[in-house]
Amino acid sequence: MIVSWIRNSASPSVKSLFDLVDNAYEVWNELRGRLARQNRPRIFQLKRALANLSQGNDLVNIYDWKLKLIWDELALHYHSPLFPLILKNMEDVNLLEEKG
Numbered sequence: 001m002i003v004s005w006i007r008n009s010a011s012p013s014v015k016s017l018f019d020l021v022d023n024a025y026e027v028w029n030e031l032r033g034r035l036a037r038q039n040r041p042r043i044f045q046l047k048r049a050l051a052n053l054s055q056g057n058d059l060v061n062i063y064d065w066k067l068k069l070i071w072d073e074l075a076l077h078y079h080s081p082l083f084p085l086i087l088k089n090m091e092d093v094n095l096l097e098e099k100g
Contacts, residue, residue, distance in 0.1 A: 039077055046074045 006027055007018050021027050050070050055063040 043074070043077050046070055046077070050074070 006024075007015055010018070018027055018030065021030060050067075053063075053067060053070065058066070
């Protein structure tokens with residue numbers, strides 16, 4: 001029942017992912033893996049933005065507001081149930097880069 005609901009509500013590009021799965025557990029694992037891979041570049045962008053952020057000519061409250069925006073979005077990713085999987089994927093990529 002859940003699988004058919006997901007198939008019927010998913011976009012055509014996502015719907016094809018579930019053609020070979022039979023239960024909700026497999027659907028969840030497939031979605032979780034795909035979403036984790038998609039979030040990894042955004043986490044990198046946020047960390048880079050945080051590292052490169054400077055007050056410049058901004059008032060302290062404007063700088064603080066920009067800092068908080070980045071931190072808040074980054075916190076959403078870290079508190080996501082997908083974060084352990086994202087972290088594992090990032091570690092795997094780092095290992096591949098070190099071996100390469």
